Amino acid sequence: MTEPRLRQRPTKASHFLPHVQGLRAIAVMLVVLYHVWPGRLSGGYIGVDIFFVISGFLITGQLARELDRTGRIALPSFWAKRARRLLPAAITVLVFCALAVLFLLPLSSLVSEAKEILASTFYFENWQLALSSVDYLASHDATTVQHYWSLSLEEQFYIVWPLLLLGATWLGVKFFAARRWLPMVGIVVVVSVVSLAASAFYTATNPAEAYFVTWTRFWEFGAGAILALLPRLRPTGAWWPNLIGYAGLAMILAAAWFFDRDTPFPGYTALLPVIGTAMVITTDRAKHWWDVGSVLGGPPQRFVGDISYSLYLWHWPLIIVAPYIPGWGLSGWNRVALIAICFLLAWLTKKFIEDPVRTWKFFTLRRPRITYLGVIGLMAVSSLFVGAAWVVNNPRYEAEAAELQQIRADLPDCFGALAGPDCENPELAGAIIPSPGFGNADSPGHVECFVQLNESAVKACHFGSESPDAPRIALIGDSHAYQYIETLIALADERGWSLTTYLKGACPWTTAPVSGPSPAFTASCVDWRANLADELSAVAPYDVVFTAALAHTPYTVSAADHDEVLRDGFLEAWKQAAGAAIVTIVDNPDFVEDPNKCLRNAAPDACTELRADVLAQTDPLALAGAMAGATVLDFTDSYCDDTVCFSVVGGANVYRDQDHLTRTFALTLGPAIGDAIAARLP
Incomplete structure (x- = not known):
């Protein structure tokens, strides 16, 4: 055949x-x-x-x-x-x-x-x-x-x-x-x-x-x-x-x-x-x-x-x-x-x-x-x-990074969130720091402290004072908590605090069910939160816990009782703090697109978003804070007026992408965050 x-x-x-x-x-x-x-x-x-x-x-x-x-x-x-x-x-x-x-x-x-x-x-x-x-x-x-x-x-x-x-x-x-x-x-x-x-x-x-x-x-x-x-x-x-x-x-x-x-x-x-x-x-x-x-x-x-x-x-x-x-x-x-x-x-x-x-x-x-x-x-x-x-642009990259580091070490007067009706700096007129071309690179460091999407092991990082008598502060949450890590580190060094961080991407510190890009991520978030609870029960209670979370996190909660369930999820999680004072923060606006793209070719006034489009109608973390007697920081008036939210505030470039703050702008929130934490210390 x-x-x-x-x-x-x-x-x-x-x-x-x-x-x-x-x-x-x-x-x-x-x-x-x-x-x-x-x-x-x-x-x-x-x-x-x-x-x-x-x-x-x-x-x-x-x-x-x-x-x-x-x-x-x-x-x-x-x-x-x-x-x-x-x-x-x-x-x-x-x-x-x-x-x-x-x-x-x-x-x-x-x-x-x-x-x-x-x-x-x-x-x-x-x-x-x-x-x-x-x-x-x-x-x-x-x-x-x-x-x-x-x-x-x-x-x-x-x-x-x-x-x-x-x-x-x-x-x-x-x-x-x-x-x-x-x-x-x-x-x-x-x-x-x-x-x-x-x-x-x-x-x-x-x-x-x-x-x-x-x-x-x-x-x-x-x-x-x-x-x-x-x-x-x-x-x-x-x-x-x-x-x-x-x-x-x-x-x-x-x-x-x-x-x-x-x-x-x-x-x-x-x-x-x-x-x-x-x-x-x-x-x-x-x-x-x-x-x-x-x-x-x-x-x-x-x-x-x-x-x-x-x-x-x-x-x-x-x-x-x-x-x-x-x-x-x-x-x-x-x-x-x-x-x-x-x-x-x-x-x-x-x-x-x-x-x-x-x-x-x-x-x-x-x-x-x-x-x-x-x-x-x-x-x-x-x-x-x-x-x-690379040869042509890398020196410019390094130069802008060095210049930005100098600015962060000694923030100008009335810069970023420090600006207000009674505090204006004429030298910052027209300034955008970091520049729109470099804004995406202005991210926090210490990535070793950040748990990735499908990982569940708790990573505890320690900063600041090593004295056993130093006030003990914890930073807990998702990437919207991580965006404040440099701010908290600077405060710990300045005020003699001992800081410990617990951070995982897209996984807020709550007991409410969170969905994600895959079943593996969802399982890792559940496991990480369980591991975090074990960690918090095994260490001496902290004096103050600072926590933040993305308000638009995709929770798997029905619309009927959405706000109450999410609020209760935070309240339940906070019980793991064993009596520590809670300081939390209303989430920043979530822009439709990265404003740095707009700022490259247009004035800051043209690179705004409608307040109704970028602010969460209700922030469950803030609701929980109000019920638990926590300190709730709300900087919405720094980001927005009655109609629009800004991409540049007090000469500071607010965003490194569409919803995360630049490291530089987050540092300008430091004095208010530091005072709020200090007020809750025993």
Whole structure:
């Protein structure tokens, strides 16, 4: 019995490729529209998953045919072709991003941009993002190269997949001579099933990291690979191709429309767009205008599909850079113009960079190692541009950090929260300290004292006086308590207090149920609070506990008795303080967007938010404080007037992101916080 041969891949002139190009067009437009108009197409991110399935189908078909024809895979040639196809355009955009860091982006972005551009250059950006996603204190402002995570994952697929197929071929030759293709299909299926199971589990337990890591996405490539290895799965006849194809399109569009940021993804929910994509790929019928192949394979669709790689590369950096270009931004028709610019740059990149380098005889007629030397050269170019941006900007970064440190050591008169109707400093007129370009970097130190999202062990840090007779103060809470750590440390040093901190991201000191980004986080918050209760019962009671919390924390409490339950949750937790006086604070306004972006191009008066939009209607922590007889500090009048809340107060830049205070502004609250604590000491 002869072994069945794999169906040959059609040439570009065939009737099959155009509808795949149309599918690429759908994928890239879903991603672009999702990013340009956030919220309008809430599930547009599934366009990346469409690309993964297409890549799995095309690459596996190519490799399988080579194995079928020659019994081997010319790995050096395969990898060289992939490099010539993908790297030139990718490095071009990375150079643009490095120039944006040098000339356009805020100084505070230097560290994260440099780190991620290098990660993207060497194709491990997905792992860089996975590692930073579990760091609550990491800057979560998107960089210009964040979208390179999917390209990094694809490159990892291109490295691993041929080796996997080669291993399967060896098994087939050695143990399945009559059916040597069976191990290949079997291994692809097993790897895909295991990856899908891992994706579902990891998405449920650690969704932020699961979105980026390699093994949670391999099954999507595997879905396309199975189609390439089993051509009999493709429907035949006059009606089946269209029925399956249009059903697949409906599944893709349904996912793009109904999915959102709260959808657990990837995991099992990714089955909808992945299976939908596979269904469309199998249907290449294009005999009539209503056939799926005809609808997807028209000239406009093929054009967009042809430039889809460059379009994907360019759209995201332009979105990130646009708000920092004076007079541009991302409002109104500017978004439409941005898309037009993306198309123009994508076409130019395709015509003058992608295609020429891919077909340049200098590389194609020489051994693959010549291409690899070119790869090294291109990566070196990207690294040199990043290095240049670092060399130029890092001295400015260090200088501004040093200047800010001097200001914090000796705060100007009537600065920040110290300002008021009876206290104004003319020297601060027009000042913004720290500058909008550096505001995002003005964060507290002592990150070792901060418990990360999925961790539950209590970290107790001690500052100030070591005298056994010194007043004992504790700082307890979430990141909105952590933002006062430098203020409390300065007070402890100044007033001879002994300070101990207990801090965990997104986990306020309450017994009320808190939801979070994953079940793992929710469990860690419950465990941390239990561990904290044990810790507080094991140490001598503190004299005063200062606590704060984000007022908009996502509690899992019904609307009917929301305020009372949350208030009682704080009251119950405070009993663990064993009689210590409680000093707490009404939460600061929570801006819709990071005001530093606005302040870069506009006056402070134009960078305000309506009071009703950014202040919590009721702060449960303040309600608890009033009932428990705690000292409740309320600085709302420092942040806001009767109508709006300010991003700059008394010359001080208030925010380091949309809801956390700059370290500098928090220090200006020190005198009032210190006096409130001192008044409660025995």
